[in-house]
Amino acid sequence: MTNRKLIVGNWKMNPGTLAEAKKIAARARRIATTLEHTDAVICPPFVFLGALVPKKPVKQFHIGAQSAYFEESGAFTGEVSVTMLHDIGVEYVIVGHSEERARGDTDEIVAKKVKAVIEAGLTPIVCVGEASRDIEGASHYDVLKEQIKNSFAGVPKRVGRDIILAYEPVWAIGAKESMLPEQIYEMSLFVKKVFSDAFGAETAVEVTVLYGGSVNYRNAADIISIGKVDGLLVGRESLNTVGFVELLKAVDGMKQQ
Numbered sequence: 001m002t003n004r005k006l007i008v009g010n011w012k013m014n015p016g017t018l019a020e021a022k023k024i025a026a027r028a029r030r031i032a033t034t035l036e037h038t039d040a041v042i043c044p045p046f047v048f049l050g051a052l053v054p055k056k057p058v059k060q061f062h063i064g065a066q067s068a069y070f071e072e073s074g075a076f077t078g079e080v081s082v083t084m085l086h087d088i089g090v091e092y093v094i095v096g097h098s099e100e101r102a103r104g105d106t107d108e109i110v111a112k113k114v115k116a117v118i119e120a121g122l123t124p125i126v127c128v129g130e131a132s133r134d135i136e137g138a139s140h141y142d143v144l145k146e147q148i149k150n151s152f153a154g155v156p157k158r159v160g161r162d163i164i165l166a167y168e169p170v171w172a173i174g175a176k177e178s179m180l181p182e183q184i185y186e187m188s189l190f191v192k193k194v195f196s197d198a199f200g201a202e203t204a205v206e207v208t209v210l211y212g213g214s215v216n217y218r219n220a221a222d223i224i225s226i227g228k229v230d231g232l233l234v235g236r237e238s239l240n241t242v243g244f245v246e247l248l249k250a251v252d253g254m255k256q257q
Helices: 018-032 046-052 082-088 098-102 107-119 139-151 157-162 181-199 201-206 220-227 241-256
Strands: 005-010 038-043 061-065 092-095 123-128 164-167 208-212 231-234
Touching: 005 092, 005 208, 005 241, 018 038, 018 046, 018 061, 018 241, 038 092, 038 241, 046 061, 046 082, 082 107, 092 107, 107 123, 107 139, 123 139, 139 181, 157 181, 157 201, 164 181, 181 201, 181 208, 181 220, 220 231, 220 241, 231 241
Parallel strands: 005 038, 005 231, 038 061, 061 092, 092 123, 123 164, 164 208, 208 231
Antiparallel strands: none
């Protein structure tokens, strides 16, 4: 982990046209060049990736994919391999997003994807998070622990530093408000503790942890400063050019306060 913050915009299945995608990406790229303490990653749909990778590298701006398949090639209709993504200049890959898990990605599949992404020289952004919060019984801790443990089964300890963790409680995604920053801090500590069981305490201290779930430019700074996470996984706000720019400015300005 470094002092730099990481903001990842997950566009999901948006926008509807390449022209719109180019417009949003260009605005994000322009503001990224002014950032002093923050890196921005945008993750457009597969069909737009090749057109949005900058011809010349921009230090603070990067392109990520929303998913990838764990096989390098073969009869896998509709899938995209990490080799293909690497070849066109993609640097990050979201793995295990709750929407993909809901469509059938098991922890075992997530683990295979993590290994494939790392072996291709890309950085996995691995999403974990409980579906509901059990305030009385606290069973969500056990659910999250098992998910993290199984999602990294077979992943070598030596690559732990190459992994980014994105904690996204499913119940908070798309909600009117995010988790309270104090709750985020509590859960980020828990996520790191479980990660340390698999990769060691030293690696867990350095791992980058993002928070995702109803993030916007109004709450971004508090989530990071009070929640003590290293960055954010942003959904709908990443498509709002004005809001995403303000979010990046708010996060980057924290270092100057």
